[in-house]
Amino acid sequence: MTAACLRLDKISSSYRFGKENLFVLNEVSLEVGAGEFVSLLGPSGSGKSTLLKIAAGLLQPDSGKVLLNGRAITGPARVGYMPQQDLLFPWKTVLQNAALPLLAAGHNPREASAKVLELLPIFGLDGFASYYPHQLSGGMKQRAALLRTVLMESTLMLLDEPFAALDALTRENLQGWLQQILNRFQKAVLFVTHSIDEAIYLSDRIYMISQRPGKIILEITIGLPRPRSRSVVTSPLFASYRQTLMQALSVAPETAKTPRPF
Amino acid sequence: MRKWPGLNRNLPALLFSAALIALWELTCRKLTLPEYLLPAPSQIILALKKNYHLLMKHASATLHAVFAGLLLAVAVAMLLAVAMDRSPLLKKVLYPLLVVSQAIPIFALAPVILIWLGVDLKPKIAVVALVCFFPLAVNIVEGLEQVNPEALELMQVMQAGPWFTFKAVRLPSVLPHFFSGLKISATYSVMGAVIGEWLGGSTGLGVYMTRMMHSYKSSYLFAAVIIVVLLSLILFKISELLAWLTMPWSREEHYQNNTRSE
Numbered sequence: 001m002t003a004a005c006l007r008l009d010k011i012s013s014s015y016r017f018g019k020e021n022l023f024v025l026n027e028v029s030l031e032v033g034a035g036e037f038v039s040l041l042g043p044s045g046s047g048k049s050t051l052l053k054i055a056a057g058l059l060q061p062d063s064g065k066v067l068l069n070g071r072a073i074t075g076p077a078r079v080g081y082m083p084q085q086d087l088l089f090p091w092k093t094v095l096q097n098a099a100l101p102l103l104a105a106g107h108n109p110r111e112a113s114a115k116v117l118e119l120l121p122i123f124g125l126d127g128f129a130s131y132y133p134h135q136l137s138g139g140m141k142q143r144a145a146l147l148r149t150v151l152m153e154s155t156l157m158l159l160d161e162p163f164a165a166l167d168a169l170t171r172e173n174l175q176g177w178l179q180q181i182l183n184r185f186q187k188a189v190l191f192v193t194h195s196i197d198e199a200i201y202l203s204d205r206i207y208m209i210s211q212r213p214g215k216i217i218l219e220i221t222i223g224l225p226r227p228r229s230r231s232v233v234t235s236p237l238f239a240s241y242r243q244t245l246m247q248a249l250s251v252a253p254e255t256a257k258t259p260r261p262f
Numbered sequence: 263m264r265k266w267p268g269l270n271r272n273l274p275a276l277l278f279s280a281a282l283i284a285l286w287e288l289t290c291r292k293l294t295l296p297e298y299l300l301p302a303p304s305q306i307i308l309a310l311k312k313n314y315h316l317l318m319k320h321a322s323a324t325l326h327a328v329f330a331g332l333l334l335a336v337a338v339a340m341l342l343a344v345a346m347d348r349s350p351l352l353k354k355v356l357y358p359l360l361v362v363s364q365a366i367p368i369f370a371l372a373p374v375i376l377i378w379l380g381v382d383l384k385p386k387i388a389v390v391a392l393v394c395f396f397p398l399a400v401n402i403v404e405g406l407e408q409v410n411p412e413a414l415e416l417m418q419v420m421q422a423g424p425w426f427t428f429k430a431v432r433l434p435s436v437l438p439h440f441f442s443g444l445k446i447s448a449t450y451s452v453m454g455a456v457i458g459e460w461l462g463g464s465t466g467l468g469v470y471m472t473r474m475m476h477s478y479k480s481s482y483l484f485a486a487v488i489i490v491v492l493l494s495l496i497l498f499k500i501s502e503l504l505a506w507l508t509m510p511w512s513r514e515e516h517y518q519n520n521t522r523s524e
Contacts, residue, residue, distance in 0.1 A: 056415075057419075058415050058418065058419065076415075076418035076421070078420075078421055079419060081416065083415070085412065087410075087416055089431065089434070090511055091434035091435075091437075091511045092434075100420065101420045104417070104421060104422035104423075104430075105420070132511045152419070152420060
């Protein structure tokens, strides 16, 4: 087998809650090929974010391996990682926030800001370089955070529900826009979401994960032709994918026997 | 750059104070109170004018101790806070002692400090530092505790070194806390110096006040009080100005004028 961009091999994870061990992930294996858009779809509390942190090397799994371009990782890995909150630093302007990964990687400041300024228009942030995050709308913040993630200079981006906090219209806009961006930058994406429609619309492939302890219960390839316009959501093929996924979700065994901590 | 906010906000307080002073003046004149009991504002102003040069001489001596003490307090507070942030054990050991150090009345401590350090500048600096370091240390510790762990994770993924992370995340997160500590400390610092001077020394506003008190020259005593209050206010404003200069992202004007929506 050729080396996938990201390969998770039988990842299990748990954390201690009081005296109990809560199992979060149960032998999850998945793969993201080069340039592929893969969604991890599942209900909240299914350990999706935990899995993403493990993929980024921020958490150590109890067992299993993470392979990045064929090599096992041991610590925080150089990947494009976008946590659930946009996490733009409020004390930095759009320009400074986006340039951060370049500066951290040792690029000189001039080069870094030139690069950011060049990309701002594509991210719909032309003229907003010197704005602070609190001066931006929700959609602009997410685009700025995505710009920063793109500039983390990795072939892989791990996105944790980037559009979850947005209103429906902005979300649809950004979904369409994200496809153009990815078309341009040719990055592989592991995209965490709990929205079935979002997953179908964006993905080449979808893994569905169950309630905690999270286990992959379904993997489907989305054969919708690209580029996809918004109208694709009304096509019969889209509807049948949605049907399959909803069914998988409803028949998923109630595996979470451990009490929920919150 | 826009106007540093100030006058408009303070106008109600200024008007109210002016009314109070007018009432005070009137009362003193109507009741013909003796000056040593309660000097009228006009008498205080007169005393201020007459003894202006002497007051300035003493004030500069006091300010000397204030600045040295504040600087010492900032340095000690930073060192302690960073050390306590690095080592949880050290925090457990030291933090209660810090609180205890503030519970001992400074009046009880100051004479001992005087015995240890002599009667000139040194004990005054020590008293100022003792009064000032606590609000600073507590606030810096709190700021360091509240650094967003997800932000630190993001820096790890960017492969940023400890110094880079400090500059990009820790320092700016701590700054607002530092400045709320500094505002309190700066306001207390003059009082600290005056207390130090009451107990010994040959120059300073505290020494001047003791002398005037002993000779029942209340208007001169009040004149010195005005200087103490003014100095405290000026130091408070300087702290605000420093905060405004070092944290451009938190300036009010950004919130008022530039918030965008899509």
